[in-house]
Amino acid sequence: MKTVGIIGGSGFIGSHTTKKFLEEGYNVKVSVTDIKMSEKYEHLFNLKNADNLNISALKVEDFETLKAFIRDCEIVIHGGTPFQLDVEDPRKELFDPTINGTTNFLKAVSETPSIEKVVLIASVAAYNTNFPLPSYGKTTTDSFNETDKKYISAESHPYAQAKFMANQTVEKFIEENPKLSFEITSVSPVGVMGKSLSNREDSTSTGLQFLFKNKIAPNPFVQMLYDTNAEMATVDVEDVAQAIFKSATISGLHGKNYLLSSETYPVSDMTLMLNHKEPKNKASVIYQNRLAINDLEMKFRPVQETLNSYSK
Template sequence: MKDCNIIIHSGTPFQLDVKDPQSELFDPTIIGTQNFLEAIKISPNTEKAVFIASVAAYNTNFPMPAEGKSFTDTFDENDIRSSSQESHPYAQAKFIANQVVEEFIQSNPEVPFEICSVSPVMVMGKSLSAREDSTSIGLQFLIKNKIAPDDFIQSIYHNNVPFAVVDVEDVANAAFSAATKKNLHGRNYLLTSETYKVWDIHQMLNQKEPKEKAQIIYKNDLAKLELGTQFRPVKETLNGYSSQNRNISEE
Protein backbone atom coordinates (compact mmCIF):
# COMPACT_ATOMS: atom_id res chain seq x y z
CA MET A 1 0.00 0.00 0.00
CA LYS A 2 2.99 2.30 0.23
CA ASP A 3 2.41 3.76 -3.25
CA CYS A 4 -1.37 4.13 -2.88
CA ASN A 5 -3.11 7.43 -2.25
CA ILE A 6 -6.66 6.05 -2.05
CA ILE A 7 -7.48 2.65 -0.58
CA ILE A 8 -10.90 0.99 -0.46
CA HIS A 9 -11.20 -1.80 2.10
CA SER A 10 -13.86 -4.33 1.14
CA GLY A 11 -12.16 -7.60 1.97
CA THR A 12 -14.24 -9.05 4.81
CA PRO A 13 -15.99 -12.42 4.44
CA PHE A 14 -19.74 -12.50 3.85
CA GLN A 15 -21.22 -15.93 4.42
CA LEU A 16 -24.36 -17.22 6.10
CA ASP A 17 -23.45 -20.89 6.50
CA VAL A 18 -20.82 -20.83 9.25
CA LYS A 19 -19.30 -23.68 11.25
CA ASP A 20 -16.71 -21.74 13.27
CA PRO A 21 -17.75 -18.08 13.63
CA GLN A 22 -14.52 -17.09 15.35
CA SER A 23 -12.14 -18.28 12.64
CA GLU A 24 -14.46 -17.77 9.67
CA LEU A 25 -15.93 -14.36 10.51
CA PHE A 26 -14.80 -12.63 13.69
CA ASP A 27 -11.02 -12.99 13.28
CA PRO A 28 -10.72 -12.06 9.58
CA THR A 29 -13.23 -9.21 9.89
CA ILE A 30 -12.11 -7.61 13.15
CA ILE A 31 -8.39 -8.45 13.24
CA GLY A 32 -8.22 -7.79 9.51
CA THR A 33 -9.63 -4.30 10.08
CA GLN A 34 -7.15 -3.65 12.89
CA ASN A 35 -4.23 -4.77 10.72
CA PHE A 36 -5.42 -2.64 7.82
CA LEU A 37 -5.65 0.46 10.01
CA GLU A 38 -2.15 -0.06 11.35
CA ALA A 39 -0.85 -0.52 7.80
CA ILE A 40 -2.36 2.69 6.44
CA LYS A 41 -1.22 4.58 9.53
CA ILE A 42 2.42 4.07 8.56
CA SER A 43 1.87 4.24 4.80
CA PRO A 44 3.43 7.55 3.68
CA ASN A 45 1.16 8.33 0.73
CA THR A 46 -2.29 7.58 2.13
CA GLU A 47 -4.78 10.38 1.50
CA LYS A 48 -8.11 8.56 1.86
CA ALA A 49 -9.30 5.19 3.16
CA VAL A 50 -12.87 4.04 2.53
CA PHE A 51 -14.42 1.10 4.32
CA ILE A 52 -17.21 -0.92 2.75
CA ALA A 53 -19.03 -1.52 6.03
CA SER A 54 -22.60 -2.81 6.33
CA VAL A 55 -26.05 -1.91 7.55
CA ALA A 56 -25.01 -4.24 10.39
CA ALA A 57 -22.83 -1.38 11.63
CA TYR A 58 -26.15 0.23 12.55
CA ASN A 59 -28.43 -2.77 13.17
CA THR A 60 -27.16 -6.32 13.55
CA ASN A 61 -30.71 -7.67 13.41
CA PHE A 62 -31.17 -6.62 9.78
CA PRO A 63 -33.44 -7.42 7.94
CA MET A 64 -35.40 -7.49 11.19
CA PRO A 65 -36.01 -4.09 12.82
CA ALA A 66 -33.54 -2.51 15.21
CA GLU A 67 -34.35 -2.87 18.91
CA GLY A 68 -37.32 -0.69 19.85
CA LYS A 69 -38.46 -0.24 16.25
CA SER A 70 -41.12 -1.89 14.10
CA PHE A 71 -40.92 -2.96 10.45
CA THR A 72 -42.44 0.38 9.41
CA ASP A 73 -40.25 2.70 11.52
CA THR A 74 -37.64 4.59 9.53
CA PHE A 75 -33.94 4.44 10.30
CA ASP A 76 -31.08 6.80 9.44
CA GLU A 77 -27.53 7.61 10.54
CA ASN A 78 -28.74 9.55 13.58
CA ASP A 79 -30.68 6.66 15.11
CA ILE A 80 -29.35 4.69 18.06
CA ARG A 81 -27.32 1.75 16.82
CA SER A 82 -28.56 -1.70 17.74
CA SER A 83 -26.48 -4.82 18.33
CA SER A 84 -27.47 -8.20 19.72
CA GLN A 85 -25.47 -11.33 20.54
CA GLU A 86 -28.40 -13.26 19.06
CA SER A 87 -27.71 -11.76 15.63
CA HIS A 88 -25.88 -13.65 12.89
CA PRO A 89 -22.09 -13.73 13.52
CA TYR A 90 -21.46 -11.89 10.25
CA ALA A 91 -23.53 -8.94 11.46
CA GLN A 92 -21.89 -8.95 14.88
CA ALA A 93 -18.43 -9.00 13.30
CA LYS A 94 -19.23 -6.07 11.02
CA PHE A 95 -20.65 -4.09 13.95
CA ILE A 96 -17.48 -4.62 16.00
CA ALA A 97 -15.23 -3.85 13.02
CA ASN A 98 -17.02 -0.54 12.57
CA GLN A 99 -16.39 0.22 16.25
CA VAL A 100 -12.70 -0.51 15.65
CA VAL A 101 -12.66 2.07 12.85
CA GLU A 102 -14.42 4.70 14.97
CA GLU A 103 -12.10 4.10 17.92
CA PHE A 104 -9.08 4.42 15.62
CA ILE A 105 -10.34 7.77 14.32
CA GLN A 106 -10.90 9.06 17.85
CA SER A 107 -7.53 7.80 19.12
CA ASN A 108 -5.53 9.13 16.17
CA PRO A 109 -6.63 12.71 15.54
CA GLU A 110 -3.23 13.52 14.07
CA VAL A 111 -3.38 11.20 11.04
CA PRO A 112 -2.87 13.20 7.83
CA PHE A 113 -5.51 11.34 5.85
CA GLU A 114 -9.28 10.85 5.84
CA ILE A 115 -11.23 7.74 6.75
CA CYS A 116 -14.90 7.27 5.93
CA SER A 117 -17.29 4.35 5.49
CA VAL A 118 -20.28 3.34 3.42
CA SER A 119 -22.85 0.93 4.87
CA PRO A 120 -25.02 -0.80 2.27
CA VAL A 121 -28.23 -2.63 3.11
CA MET A 122 -28.95 -5.85 1.16
CA VAL A 123 -26.87 -5.56 -2.02
CA MET A 124 -28.64 -6.95 -5.08
CA GLY A 125 -28.55 -6.62 -8.85
CA LYS A 126 -26.51 -8.12 -11.65
CA SER A 127 -22.93 -9.04 -10.91
CA LEU A 128 -20.27 -6.49 -11.86
CA SER A 129 -17.84 -9.30 -12.64
CA ALA A 130 -17.97 -12.74 -14.23
CA ARG A 131 -18.24 -14.38 -10.81
CA GLU A 132 -21.62 -15.73 -9.75
CA ASP A 133 -20.67 -17.24 -6.36
CA SER A 134 -21.22 -14.31 -4.00
CA THR A 135 -23.63 -14.59 -1.08
CA SER A 136 -25.72 -11.73 -2.52
CA ILE A 137 -26.06 -13.46 -5.89
CA GLY A 138 -26.84 -16.72 -4.12
CA LEU A 139 -29.59 -15.12 -2.04
CA GLN A 140 -31.20 -13.63 -5.13
CA PHE A 141 -31.17 -17.08 -6.74
CA LEU A 142 -32.82 -18.62 -3.68
CA ILE A 143 -35.55 -15.99 -3.51
CA LYS A 144 -36.20 -16.06 -7.24
CA ASN A 145 -36.70 -19.83 -7.14
CA LYS A 146 -38.35 -20.12 -3.71
CA ILE A 147 -35.55 -22.30 -2.34
CA ALA A 148 -35.07 -22.56 1.43
CA PRO A 149 -31.84 -24.43 2.24
CA ASP A 150 -32.03 -23.72 5.98
CA ASP A 151 -34.30 -22.53 8.78
CA PHE A 152 -33.08 -18.92 8.46
CA ILE A 153 -34.20 -18.59 4.84
CA GLN A 154 -37.40 -20.50 5.56
CA SER A 155 -38.29 -18.06 8.35
CA ILE A 156 -37.78 -15.14 5.96
CA TYR A 157 -40.30 -16.68 3.56
CA HIS A 158 -42.72 -17.71 6.30
CA ASN A 159 -42.82 -14.20 7.79
CA ASN A 160 -42.63 -12.39 4.43
CA VAL A 161 -39.83 -10.27 5.86
CA PRO A 162 -39.24 -6.83 4.31
CA PHE A 163 -35.78 -6.18 2.86
CA ALA A 164 -34.19 -2.81 2.26
CA VAL A 165 -32.28 -3.22 -1.01
CA VAL A 166 -29.51 -1.30 -2.76
CA ASP A 167 -28.14 -1.84 -6.26
CA VAL A 168 -24.54 -3.10 -6.45
CA GLU A 169 -23.71 -0.41 -9.04
CA ASP A 170 -24.98 2.29 -6.68
CA VAL A 171 -22.71 0.90 -3.95
CA ALA A 172 -19.75 1.05 -6.32
CA ASN A 173 -20.57 4.63 -7.34
CA ALA A 174 -20.99 5.72 -3.71
CA ALA A 175 -17.67 4.14 -2.74
CA PHE A 176 -15.95 5.96 -5.62
CA SER A 177 -17.55 9.24 -4.58
CA ALA A 178 -16.51 8.72 -0.95
CA ALA A 179 -12.98 8.00 -2.12
CA THR A 180 -12.66 11.11 -4.28
CA LYS A 181 -14.55 13.77 -2.29
CA LYS A 182 -12.82 15.66 0.50
CA ASN A 183 -13.89 16.62 4.02
CA LEU A 184 -15.72 13.36 4.78
CA HIS A 185 -13.49 12.22 7.65
CA GLY A 186 -15.37 10.08 10.16
CA ARG A 187 -18.56 9.82 8.11
CA ASN A 188 -20.47 6.56 7.67
CA TYR A 189 -23.19 6.63 5.01
CA LEU A 190 -26.17 4.30 4.76
CA LEU A 191 -26.55 3.13 1.16
CA THR A 192 -30.13 2.10 0.51
CA SER A 193 -33.01 2.38 -1.87
CA GLU A 194 -36.51 1.01 -1.28
CA THR A 195 -37.87 -1.72 0.98
CA TYR A 196 -40.07 -4.57 -0.26
CA LYS A 197 -41.33 -7.75 1.38
CA VAL A 198 -39.54 -10.89 0.29
CA TRP A 199 -42.45 -12.26 -1.78
CA ASP A 200 -42.56 -9.04 -3.78
CA ILE A 201 -38.82 -9.37 -4.30
CA HIS A 202 -39.55 -12.87 -5.63
CA GLN A 203 -42.12 -11.37 -8.00
CA MET A 204 -39.70 -8.77 -9.39
CA LEU A 205 -36.87 -11.30 -9.75
CA ASN A 206 -39.25 -13.13 -12.07
CA GLN A 207 -40.13 -10.03 -14.11
CA LYS A 208 -43.52 -9.65 -12.41
CA GLU A 209 -45.13 -6.70 -10.69
CA PRO A 210 -44.97 -6.42 -6.88
CA LYS A 211 -48.24 -6.63 -5.00
CA GLU A 212 -47.43 -3.81 -2.60
CA LYS A 213 -45.87 -0.39 -3.04
CA ALA A 214 -42.29 0.26 -2.04
CA GLN A 215 -41.57 1.65 1.41
CA ILE A 216 -38.71 3.87 2.50
CA ILE A 217 -37.46 2.42 5.78
CA TYR A 218 -33.70 2.91 5.74
CA LYS A 219 -33.08 6.45 4.56
CA ASN A 220 -30.43 7.65 2.13
CA ASP A 221 -30.66 11.44 2.48
CA LEU A 222 -27.10 11.86 3.76
CA ALA A 223 -25.56 9.82 0.95
CA LYS A 224 -27.58 11.74 -1.62
CA LEU A 225 -26.56 15.10 -0.14
CA GLU A 226 -22.86 14.55 0.56
CA LEU A 227 -21.90 11.82 -1.93
CA GLY A 228 -24.28 12.84 -4.70
CA THR A 229 -25.42 9.23 -5.05
CA GLN A 230 -28.67 8.59 -6.90
CA PHE A 231 -30.28 5.28 -5.94
CA ARG A 232 -32.17 3.41 -8.63
CA PRO A 233 -35.56 1.81 -7.91
CA VAL A 234 -35.44 -1.75 -6.58
CA LYS A 235 -37.59 -2.99 -9.46
CA GLU A 236 -34.88 -1.90 -11.89
CA THR A 237 -32.22 -3.60 -9.79
CA LEU A 238 -34.03 -6.94 -9.60
CA ASN A 239 -35.09 -6.91 -13.23
CA GLY A 240 -31.45 -6.32 -14.13
CA TYR A 241 -30.38 -9.43 -12.22
CA SER A 242 -33.19 -11.45 -13.78
CA SER A 243 -32.36 -10.28 -17.30
CA GLN A 244 -28.67 -11.07 -16.86
CA ASN A 245 -29.37 -14.60 -15.70
CA ARG A 246 -31.93 -15.18 -18.46
CA ASN A 247 -29.36 -14.13 -21.04
CA ILE A 248 -26.77 -16.47 -19.52
CA SER A 249 -29.19 -19.41 -19.60
CA GLU A 250 -30.01 -18.73 -23.24
CA GLU A 251 -26.39 -18.74 -24.41
Protein backbone atom coordinates in the same frame (compact mmCIF):
# COMPACT_ATOMS: atom_id res chain seq x y z
CA MET B 1 -2.51 9.13 -12.54
CA LYS B 2 -3.40 8.28 -8.94
CA THR B 3 -3.30 4.74 -7.64
CA VAL B 4 -6.15 3.11 -5.74
CA GLY B 5 -5.77 -0.18 -3.89
CA ILE B 6 -8.98 -2.19 -3.64
CA ILE B 7 -8.89 -5.03 -1.15
CA GLY B 8 -11.52 -7.50 -2.29
CA GLY B 9 -11.77 -5.80 -5.67
CA SER B 10 -12.85 -8.92 -7.57
CA GLY B 11 -15.98 -9.70 -5.54
CA PHE B 12 -19.57 -8.69 -6.23
CA ILE B 13 -19.27 -5.09 -4.96
CA GLY B 14 -15.51 -4.99 -5.53
CA SER B 15 -15.74 -5.74 -9.26
CA HIS B 16 -18.10 -2.82 -9.84
CA THR B 17 -15.82 -0.61 -7.74
CA THR B 18 -12.79 -1.68 -9.78
CA LYS B 19 -14.74 -0.96 -12.97
CA LYS B 20 -15.66 2.53 -11.77
CA PHE B 21 -12.10 3.54 -10.84
CA LEU B 22 -10.68 2.16 -14.11
CA GLU B 23 -13.28 4.11 -16.08
CA GLU B 24 -12.33 7.27 -14.18
CA GLY B 25 -8.68 6.90 -15.20
CA TYR B 26 -7.08 5.51 -12.04
CA ASN B 27 -4.27 3.00 -11.76
CA VAL B 28 -6.03 0.17 -9.89
CA LYS B 29 -4.44 -2.51 -7.70
CA VAL B 30 -6.77 -5.34 -6.72
CA SER B 31 -6.04 -7.91 -4.04
CA VAL B 32 -7.20 -11.52 -4.17
CA THR B 33 -6.71 -14.16 -1.49
CA ASP B 34 -5.45 -16.82 -3.91
CA ILE B 35 -3.71 -15.74 -7.13
CA LYS B 36 -3.95 -19.30 -8.49
CA MET B 37 -7.75 -19.12 -8.65
CA SER B 38 -7.85 -16.96 -11.77
CA GLU B 39 -11.53 -17.77 -12.37
CA LYS B 40 -12.32 -15.40 -9.50
CA TYR B 41 -10.73 -12.34 -11.09
CA GLU B 42 -10.17 -12.97 -14.82
CA HIS B 43 -13.37 -11.05 -15.65
CA LEU B 44 -11.65 -7.84 -14.52
CA PHE B 45 -9.31 -7.94 -17.51
CA ASN B 46 -12.32 -7.45 -19.80
CA LEU B 47 -13.03 -4.06 -18.26
CA LYS B 48 -12.31 -0.74 -19.95
CA ASN B 49 -8.75 0.51 -19.25
CA ALA B 50 -7.73 -2.91 -17.90
CA ASP B 51 -4.15 -2.04 -18.94
CA ASN B 52 -4.11 0.03 -15.74
CA LEU B 53 -5.07 -2.99 -13.59
CA ASN B 54 -2.75 -5.05 -11.40
CA ILE B 55 -3.75 -8.15 -9.42
CA SER B 56 -1.88 -9.15 -6.25
CA ALA B 57 -2.27 -11.92 -3.69
CA LEU B 58 -3.09 -10.65 -0.21
CA LYS B 59 -4.55 -11.72 3.10
CA VAL B 60 -5.20 -8.79 5.40
CA GLU B 61 -3.94 -10.85 8.33
CA ASP B 62 -0.43 -10.70 6.74
CA PHE B 63 0.78 -7.27 7.86
CA GLU B 64 3.94 -7.00 5.76
CA THR B 65 2.20 -8.08 2.55
CA LEU B 66 -0.61 -5.64 3.32
CA LYS B 67 1.86 -2.78 3.76
CA ALA B 68 3.56 -3.67 0.48
CA PHE B 69 0.19 -3.71 -1.33
CA ILE B 70 -0.84 -0.20 -0.20
CA ARG B 71 2.66 1.33 -0.22
CA ASP B 72 2.23 3.47 -3.36
CA CYS B 73 -1.53 4.13 -3.07
CA GLU B 74 -3.20 7.50 -2.57
CA ILE B 75 -6.59 5.83 -2.03
CA VAL B 76 -7.31 2.51 -0.36
CA ILE B 77 -10.69 0.73 -0.37
CA HIS B 78 -11.19 -2.10 2.12
CA GLY B 79 -13.94 -4.49 1.10
CA GLY B 80 -12.15 -7.73 1.73
CA THR B 81 -14.06 -9.10 4.69
CA PRO B 82 -15.90 -12.42 4.22
CA PHE B 83 -19.65 -12.40 3.56
CA GLN B 84 -21.23 -15.79 4.16
CA LEU B 85 -24.44 -17.09 5.70
CA ASP B 86 -23.51 -20.75 6.17
CA VAL B 87 -20.95 -20.82 8.98
CA GLU B 88 -19.39 -23.73 10.86
CA ASP B 89 -16.79 -21.85 12.91
CA PRO B 90 -17.84 -18.19 13.40
CA ARG B 91 -14.58 -17.25 15.14
CA LYS B 92 -12.32 -18.63 12.42
CA GLU B 93 -14.50 -17.87 9.40
CA LEU B 94 -15.91 -14.45 10.33
CA PHE B 95 -14.81 -12.80 13.57
CA ASP B 96 -11.03 -13.17 13.23
CA PRO B 97 -10.65 -12.15 9.57
CA THR B 98 -13.19 -9.32 9.89
CA ILE B 99 -12.22 -7.74 13.22
CA ASN B 100 -8.51 -8.59 13.35
CA GLY B 101 -8.20 -7.85 9.66
CA THR B 102 -9.68 -4.38 10.21
CA THR B 103 -7.27 -3.69 13.07
CA ASN B 104 -4.36 -4.81 10.91
CA PHE B 105 -5.56 -2.67 8.02
CA LEU B 106 -5.88 0.48 10.12
CA LYS B 107 -2.36 0.02 11.50
CA ALA B 108 -0.98 -0.45 7.98
CA VAL B 109 -2.63 2.64 6.49
CA SER B 110 -1.53 4.77 9.44
CA GLU B 111 2.08 3.83 8.60
CA THR B 112 1.77 4.64 4.86
CA PRO B 113 2.63 8.30 4.04
CA SER B 114 1.21 8.30 0.50
CA ILE B 115 -2.39 7.63 1.54
CA GLU B 116 -4.85 10.49 1.29
CA LYS B 117 -8.19 8.69 1.62
CA VAL B 118 -9.42 5.41 3.08
CA VAL B 119 -12.89 4.01 2.41
CA LEU B 120 -14.21 1.03 4.35
CA ILE B 121 -17.09 -0.99 2.95
CA ALA B 122 -19.03 -1.69 6.12
CA SER B 123 -22.63 -2.92 6.22
CA VAL B 124 -26.06 -1.96 7.45
CA ALA B 125 -25.11 -4.40 10.25
CA ALA B 126 -22.80 -1.67 11.53
CA TYR B 127 -26.05 0.03 12.57
CA ASN B 128 -28.39 -2.90 13.16
CA THR B 129 -27.28 -6.53 13.40
CA ASN B 130 -30.94 -7.61 13.25
CA PHE B 131 -31.24 -6.50 9.61
CA PRO B 132 -33.52 -7.05 7.75
CA LEU B 133 -35.61 -7.28 10.92
CA PRO B 134 -36.02 -4.03 12.88
CA SER B 135 -33.71 -3.02 15.70
CA TYR B 136 -34.84 -3.00 19.33
CA GLY B 137 -37.85 -0.78 19.97
CA LYS B 138 -38.74 -0.30 16.30
CA THR B 139 -41.41 -1.90 14.13
CA THR B 140 -41.04 -3.09 10.53
CA THR B 141 -42.48 0.22 9.27
CA ASP B 142 -40.32 2.53 11.42
CA SER B 143 -37.54 4.32 9.56
CA PHE B 144 -33.86 4.20 10.51
CA ASN B 145 -31.02 6.63 9.81
CA GLU B 146 -27.44 7.35 10.83
CA THR B 147 -28.49 9.23 13.98
CA ASP B 148 -30.40 6.32 15.49
CA LYS B 149 -28.87 4.27 18.28
CA LYS B 150 -26.78 1.41 16.93
CA TYR B 151 -28.06 -2.04 17.83
CA ILE B 152 -26.27 -5.36 18.29
CA SER B 153 -27.70 -8.64 19.53
CA ALA B 154 -25.90 -11.84 20.47
CA GLU B 155 -28.72 -13.66 18.68
CA SER B 156 -27.96 -11.97 15.36
CA HIS B 157 -26.14 -13.77 12.55
CA PRO B 158 -22.36 -13.99 13.21
CA TYR B 159 -21.63 -12.09 9.98
CA ALA B 160 -23.68 -9.14 11.22
CA GLN B 161 -22.05 -9.18 14.64
CA ALA B 162 -18.58 -9.27 13.06
CA LYS B 163 -19.35 -6.28 10.83
CA PHE B 164 -20.75 -4.33 13.79
CA MET B 165 -17.62 -4.99 15.85
CA ALA B 166 -15.33 -4.10 12.96
CA ASN B 167 -17.11 -0.77 12.57
CA GLN B 168 -16.69 -0.13 16.30
CA THR B 169 -12.96 -0.76 15.79
CA VAL B 170 -12.89 1.90 13.06
CA GLU B 171 -14.78 4.43 15.20
CA LYS B 172 -12.42 3.83 18.12
CA PHE B 173 -9.37 4.26 15.86
CA ILE B 174 -10.68 7.59 14.55
CA GLU B 175 -11.41 8.81 18.09
CA GLU B 176 -7.97 7.81 19.37
CA ASN B 177 -6.13 9.33 16.40
CA PRO B 178 -7.46 12.88 15.96
CA LYS B 179 -4.52 14.08 13.82
CA LEU B 180 -4.47 11.56 10.99
CA SER B 181 -2.88 12.69 7.72
CA PHE B 182 -5.67 11.05 5.72
CA GLU B 183 -9.46 10.82 5.81
CA ILE B 184 -11.46 7.70 6.67
CA THR B 185 -14.99 7.33 5.36
CA SER B 186 -17.27 4.30 5.59
CA VAL B 187 -20.27 3.17 3.57
CA SER B 188 -22.92 0.81 4.95
CA PRO B 189 -25.07 -0.71 2.21
CA VAL B 190 -28.30 -2.57 2.98
CA GLY B 191 -29.09 -5.71 0.92
CA VAL B 192 -26.93 -5.36 -2.21
CA MET B 193 -28.55 -6.70 -5.36
CA GLY B 194 -28.15 -6.36 -9.12
CA LYS B 195 -26.08 -7.67 -11.98
CA SER B 196 -22.78 -9.44 -11.34
CA LEU B 197 -19.79 -8.68 -13.57
CA SER B 198 -18.52 -12.25 -13.26
CA ASN B 199 -19.83 -15.80 -13.57
CA ARG B 200 -18.69 -16.68 -10.07
CA GLU B 201 -21.11 -18.89 -8.18
CA ASP B 202 -19.69 -18.26 -4.70
CA SER B 203 -21.12 -14.77 -4.24
CA THR B 204 -23.56 -14.55 -1.35
CA SER B 205 -25.27 -11.49 -2.84
CA THR B 206 -25.93 -13.05 -6.25
CA GLY B 207 -26.77 -16.34 -4.56
CA LEU B 208 -29.40 -14.64 -2.43
CA GLN B 209 -31.07 -13.27 -5.54
CA PHE B 210 -31.18 -16.78 -7.00
CA LEU B 211 -32.74 -18.10 -3.78
CA PHE B 212 -35.35 -15.33 -3.65
CA LYS B 213 -36.22 -15.77 -7.33
CA ASN B 214 -36.80 -19.49 -6.92
CA LYS B 215 -38.06 -19.44 -3.30
CA ILE B 216 -35.32 -21.78 -2.08
CA ALA B 217 -34.32 -21.88 1.60
CA PRO B 218 -30.99 -23.68 2.13
CA ASN B 219 -30.64 -22.57 5.76
CA PRO B 220 -32.75 -21.34 8.72
CA PHE B 221 -31.81 -17.68 8.12
CA VAL B 222 -33.27 -17.61 4.60
CA GLN B 223 -36.28 -19.65 5.73
CA MET B 224 -36.91 -17.02 8.40
CA LEU B 225 -37.01 -14.33 5.70
CA TYR B 226 -39.78 -16.23 3.90
CA ASP B 227 -41.66 -17.10 7.11
CA THR B 228 -41.76 -13.47 8.24
CA ASN B 229 -42.03 -12.06 4.70
CA ALA B 230 -39.28 -9.73 5.88
CA GLU B 231 -39.18 -6.13 4.72
CA MET B 232 -35.93 -6.11 2.72
CA ALA B 233 -34.19 -2.81 2.14
CA THR B 234 -32.19 -3.06 -1.08
CA VAL B 235 -29.57 -1.08 -2.97
CA ASP B 236 -28.13 -1.57 -6.46
CA VAL B 237 -24.53 -2.80 -6.60
CA GLU B 238 -23.67 -0.13 -9.18
CA ASP B 239 -24.95 2.56 -6.82
CA VAL B 240 -22.76 1.14 -4.04
CA ALA B 241 -19.72 1.37 -6.32
CA GLN B 242 -20.65 4.94 -7.21
CA ALA B 243 -20.96 5.85 -3.52
CA ILE B 244 -17.58 4.27 -2.78
CA PHE B 245 -16.01 6.31 -5.59
CA LYS B 246 -17.63 9.52 -4.36
CA SER B 247 -16.56 8.79 -0.76
CA ALA B 248 -12.99 8.32 -1.98
CA THR B 249 -12.80 11.45 -4.11
CA ILE B 250 -14.78 14.04 -2.13
CA SER B 251 -12.87 15.67 0.72
CA GLY B 252 -14.30 16.65 4.10
CA LEU B 253 -16.07 13.34 4.83
CA HIS B 254 -13.74 12.10 7.57
CA GLY B 255 -15.43 9.92 10.18
CA LYS B 256 -18.75 9.64 8.36
CA ASN B 257 -20.52 6.34 7.69
CA TYR B 258 -23.21 6.49 5.01
CA LEU B 259 -26.23 4.23 4.86
CA LEU B 260 -26.70 3.22 1.23
CA SER B 261 -30.30 2.26 0.54
CA SER B 262 -32.92 2.56 -2.13
CA GLU B 263 -36.40 1.13 -1.49
CA THR B 264 -37.81 -1.52 0.80
CA TYR B 265 -40.17 -4.32 -0.26
CA PRO B 266 -41.32 -7.53 1.43
CA VAL B 267 -39.42 -10.61 0.27
CA SER B 268 -42.54 -11.91 -1.52
CA ASP B 269 -42.45 -8.84 -3.77
CA MET B 270 -38.75 -9.32 -4.43
CA THR B 271 -39.56 -12.83 -5.69
CA LEU B 272 -42.12 -11.34 -8.06
CA MET B 273 -39.77 -8.64 -9.38
CA LEU B 274 -36.90 -11.11 -9.86
CA ASN B 275 -39.33 -13.03 -12.09
CA HIS B 276 -40.18 -9.81 -13.97
CA LYS B 277 -43.61 -9.44 -12.39
CA GLU B 278 -45.15 -6.42 -10.73
CA PRO B 279 -44.88 -6.11 -6.91
CA LYS B 280 -48.10 -6.19 -4.91
CA ASN B 281 -47.00 -3.50 -2.45
CA LYS B 282 -45.79 0.05 -2.81
CA ALA B 283 -42.15 0.73 -2.09
CA SER B 284 -41.14 2.40 1.15
CA VAL B 285 -37.82 3.82 2.31
CA ILE B 286 -37.14 2.28 5.72
CA TYR B 287 -33.37 2.81 5.82
CA GLN B 288 -32.95 6.48 5.04
CA ASN B 289 -30.54 7.62 2.31
CA ARG B 290 -30.73 11.38 2.74
CA LEU B 291 -27.16 11.79 4.02
CA ALA B 292 -25.73 9.98 0.99
CA ILE B 293 -27.95 12.00 -1.34
CA ASN B 294 -26.82 15.27 0.22
CA ASP B 295 -23.09 14.62 0.72
CA LEU B 296 -22.36 12.22 -2.14
CA GLU B 297 -24.99 13.51 -4.59
CA MET B 298 -26.32 9.98 -4.96
CA LYS B 299 -29.35 9.04 -7.06
CA PHE B 300 -30.47 5.56 -6.10
CA ARG B 301 -32.04 3.27 -8.69
CA PRO B 302 -35.54 1.90 -8.08
CA VAL B 303 -35.44 -1.66 -6.72
CA GLN B 304 -37.55 -2.99 -9.58
CA GLU B 305 -34.89 -1.83 -12.06
CA THR B 306 -32.19 -3.48 -9.95
CA LEU B 307 -33.94 -6.84 -9.66
CA ASN B 308 -34.87 -6.88 -13.34
CA SER B 309 -31.16 -6.72 -14.17
CA TYR B 310 -30.55 -10.08 -12.45
CA SER B 311 -30.45 -12.65 -15.23
CA LYS B 312 -30.00 -16.14 -13.71
